[in-house]
Amino acid sequence: MKGVHQIKNRCRICSVPSEREFCDFHAEAIKRVKEHFEVWKQRKGICWRDYLREIMKNEKAGVWVKEAAEYLIRESQ
Amino acid sequence: MSYQLILCEKPSAAMRIAYALGGTKVRRERYKGLPVFWLEIEGKRAAVVPALGHLYGVQQNSTGWSFPIFDLRWAPLKDRRKRAWIGAIAEMAKGADSYVCACDFDVEGSLIGYTILRYACGGADIKAKRMRFSTLTKDELRSAYKSALGRLDYERAYAGKVRHEVDWIFGVNTSRALMDAMGRAGGGFEVLSAGRVQSPTLHALYKREVAINLHVPDPFWSLNNEVVIKGARYPAEYKVKEFFSRKDAEDVAERCKGKTGRVKDVVVRSRRAPPPPPFNLGDLQREAYRVFGYSPSKTQRIAERLYLSAAISYPRTSSQKLPQSLGLGRIIERLGRIERYREVARKILEEGSIKPREGRLTDPAHPAIHPTGTLPKRMSGEEGRIFDLIVRRFLAAFGEDAILEDREAVVEANERDSFKVRARDIVELGWTEYYRPYVSWRKTGGPRFEVNDEAILARVDVEDKFTSPPERYTASKLIAYMERQGLGTKSTRAEIIDNLYRRGYIEGREIKVTDLGFAVVGILKRFFPEMVSVKMTSALEEDMAEIESGRRDQVEVVLKVVDTIKPVFERIIEKYEEIGEELFEVTKRLRMNELGPCPKCRSGHMRVVRSRKSGKRFIGCDNYPNLCNFSFPIPQRGKVSRGNANCSVCGFPVIEVRDNWKIWRFCVNEGCPSNKK
Numbered sequence: 177m178k179g180v181h182q183i184k185n186r187c188r189i190c191s192v193p194s195e196r197e198f199c200d201f202h203a204e205a206i207k208r209v210k211e212h213f214e215v216w217k218q219r220k221g222i223c224w225r226d227y228l229r230e231i232m233k234n235e236k237a238g239v240w241v242k243e244a245a246e247y248l249i250r251e252s253q
Numbered sequence: 254m255s256y257q258l259i260l261c262e263k264p265s266a267a268m269r270i271a272y273a274l275g276g277t278k279v280r281r282e283r284y285k286g287l288p289v290f291w292l293e294i295e296g297k298r299a300a301v302v303p304a305l306g307h308l309y310g311v312q313q314n315s316t317g318w319s320f321p322i323f324d325l326r327w328a329p330l331k332d333r334r335k336r337a338w339i340g341a342i343a344e345m346a347k348g349a350d351s352y353v354c355a356c357d358f359d360v361e362g363s364l365i366g367y368t369i370l371r372y373a374c375g376g377a378d379i380k381a382k383r384m385r386f387s388t389l390t391k392d393e394l395r396s397a398y399k400s401a402l403g404r405l406d407y408e409r410a411y412a413g414k415v416r417h418e419v420d421w422i423f424g425v426n427t428s429r430a431l432m433d434a435m436g437r438a439g440g441g442f443e444v445l446s447a448g449r450v451q452s453p454t455l456h457a458l459y460k461r462e463v464a465i466n467l468h469v470p471d472p473f474w475s476l477n478n479e480v481v482i483k484g485a486r487y488p489a490e491y492k493v494k495e496f497f498s499r500k501d502a503e504d505v506a507e508r509c510k511g512k513t514g515r516v517k518d519v520v521v522r523s524r525r526a527p528p529p530p531p532f533n534l535g536d537l538q539r540e541a542y543r544v545f546g547y548s549p550s551k552t553q554r555i556a557e558r559l560y561l562s563a564a565i566s567y568p569r570t571s572s573q574k575l576p577q578s579l580g581l582g583r584i585i586e587r588l589g590r591i592e593r594y595r596e597v598a599r600k601i602l603e604e605g606s607i608k609p610r611e612g613r614l615t616d617p618a619h620p621a622i623h624p625t626g627t628l629p630k631r632m633s634g635e636e637g638r639i640f641d642l643i644v645r646r647f648l649a650a651f652g653e654d655a656i657l658e659d660r661e662a663v664v665e666a667n668e669r670d671s672f673k674v675r676a677r678d679i680v681e682l683g684w685t686e687y688y689r690p691y692v693s694w695r696k697t698g699g700p701r702f703e704v705n706d707e708a709i710l711a712r713v714d715v716e717d718k719f720t721s722p723p724e725r726y727t728a729s730k731l732i733a734y735m736e737r738q739g740l741g742t743k744s745t746r747a748e749i750i751d752n753l754y755r756r757g758y759i760e761g762r763e764i765k766v767t768d769l770g771f772a773v774v775g776i777l778k779r780f781f782p783e784m785v786s787v788k789m790t791s792a793l794e795e796d797m798a799e800i801e802s803g804r805r806d807q808v809e810v811v812l813k814v815v816d817t818i819k820p821v822f823e824r825i826i827e828k829y830e831e832i833g834e835e836l837f838e839v840t841k842r843l844r845m846n847e848l849g850p851c852p853k854c855r856s857g858h859m860r861v862v863r864s865r866k867s868g869k870r871f872i873g874c875d876n877y878p879n880l881c882n883f884s885f886p887i888p889q890r891g892k893v894s895r896g897n898a899n900c901s902v903c904g905f906p907v908i909e910v911r912d913n914w915k916i917w918r919f920c921v922n923e924g925c926p927s928n929k930k
Contacts, residue, residue, distance in 0.1 A: 212469040236719045238466035
């Protein structure tokens with residue numbers, strides 16, 4: 177039965193097979209990173225890129241959230 | 254000449270029971286390897302024989318491989334020694350004219366006794382009596398023998414029987430489905446396990462891990478303040494705990510720092526802190542974790558050893574009750590003979606009325622864990638620590654309430670800003686004196702605040718903060734979660750957590766779900782959602798509790814489980830290909846990630862490869878032969894994994910090979926000096 181595996185899309189962050197652009201976890205992480213930007217902008221008056229950098233180095237940020245922030249920085253370059 | 258056969262759960266318990274019932278006239282011998290204790294009880298011969306825990310287990314009834322499978326039977330376990338003991342007990346049973354089950358008085362003990370008497374002793378279960386005891390002390394064992402129940406406690410044994418059968422049905426079918434699906438997808442054979450309680454527990458950890466990994470911290474600011482009143486320093490709390498703008502916080506700091514305010518309001522509340530209830534197993538596990546850092550399973554093992562040496566009562570109990578019938582005064586009196594408990598015991602006995610503070614929880618079979626008053630001849634350091642914790646907690650239950658005084662003052666810095674200052678004094682130590690060193694309260698009495706006292710705001714600092722992710726579970730918190738959700742029983746919870754560690758699904762003291770754990774839950778959630786549902790397994794626990802109390806029939810519960818789960822497994826067959834593909838992907842990914850990226854080409858992954866020529870294994874790169882020829886020799890035995898840190902000499906990855914207790918660590922850089930040590 178080897179070779180029956182269909183070639184699927186892979187998550188653009190972690191390469192896990194996925195029907196969509198991102199796996200469920202990274203899709204959720206990207207959504208949350210985008211949602212929380214509003215809070216950071218209001219409280220710290222920070223721009224999008226600085227916000228992503230802050231998230232990447234924040235020790236309380238989750239692993240997938242940091243990976244998502246890193247991906248979004250790469251994408252915007 | 255015929256005799257009475259007294260069946261015990263373990264050899265050490267058998268020896269205690271034999272000497273308690275037979276005094277000094279006990280003759281020890283071995284019959285086909287089985288230890289037998291011959292004695293006389295009121296002129297009648299008796300043979301006390303031990304089991305080795307469970308001698309029988311659930312097995313497939315038919316032969317061959319099939320799925321789903323519900324056809325099971327109870328059969329001797331495969332262990333050679335256990336089979337030999339079954340043979341010897343069966344022979345011994347032939348010469349017996351009466352039978353007594355003296356296994357531990359709980360679900361597992363009753364099941365052990367029932368299966369041996371039924372299957373090895375030719376249906377002797379219907380003639381057997383049941384001894385019920387909570388401690389292995391001479392007095393209690395003698396009285397338990399005299400007042401033995403005229404029949405086995407079938408309800409308890411059946412509850413255990415159903416638990417084993419249902420767990421077998423869940424475990425075997427899920428594992429078969431996973432492995433078969435994997436095989437059909439060409440992924441080879443991989444041992445993946447799921448369990449009725451294990452999977453919902455892992456799922457709870459998984460949900461917590463997801464919440465931690467998806468946490469986006471939000472910034473906020475708070476004030477860190479200190480106020481000086483009558484020369485004493487107190488932490489103070491500003492009326493706003495979280496500021497959403499740094500400027501707002503700075504404005505307050507600027508207005509208040511170094512200023513002198515006045516105490517406006519003072520509230521004094523006196524509070525009584527009653528003693529904690531005596532231990533049940535869960536409480537003991539949590540406290541031993543807090544005090545000594547012992548894992549729940551370690552605490553349970555130590556407590557069981559203390560029980561077998563008759564130092565404490567039966568530890569697998571939910572009860573927080575200490576009935577007077579235990580002879581509490583006598584126990585305290587005996588403890589008073591031990592130097593370190595003498596003073597506390599004397600104080601309690603002098604009080605006159607010996608009435609402990611009890612908790613709400615009960616257990617139909619056993620009281621709360623308590624010392625018997627006997628100090629074992631030998632105790633290891635760990636046993637000594639747990640014994641001392643149990644004794645002091647038991648003694649603390651007889652103490653008076655501790656009395657605390659909470660004082661709260663409102664300090665007004667100016668018209669806009671006020672701070673709350675809180676102080677607590679311990680007025681009466683009460684029970685805490687008996688529970689030292691496990692609580693270390695000291696009597697305190699700071700200066701009293703009074704209205705209009707001067708209050709200097711010595712510190713008002715702005716702190717940058719971020720919202721935190723949820724805390725990780727520790728083994729102790731996980732036990733509490735399982736208790737709340739009705740997952741597992743007091744006896745099985747610690748073992749289930751240990752299993753999750755052993756299988757590599759979780760790691761660390763603050764529990765982290767591994768990639769393998771994630772993969773397993775991911776698949777179970779998608780294809781067997783019922784397996785990770787807390788609802789289904791806790792409903793089953795309730796059914797089993799009803800069997801134990803005689804309100805439910807065992808066969809009915811097993812059939813209900815089969816009816817619920819059969820369509821689930823049948824549905825799975827249709828999804829075999831999908832499950833197989835997913836499993837194949839997951840295990841491939843895990844294998845690749847296990848050893849990390851190749852240090853030579855950086856684009857490939859290190860993996861364990863077997864040479865076609867020599868059959869020997871080594872580490873190679875999965876880009877071989879096209880892009881990379883990296884290889885590294887490793888021992889031929891043991892589990893290979895990536896070390897936690899890179900080499901401290903050259904920075905290359907470190908590989909660990911574990912063979913039982915032996916661990917080798919290698920830096921994958923062959924030329925690295927660390928490999929030449």
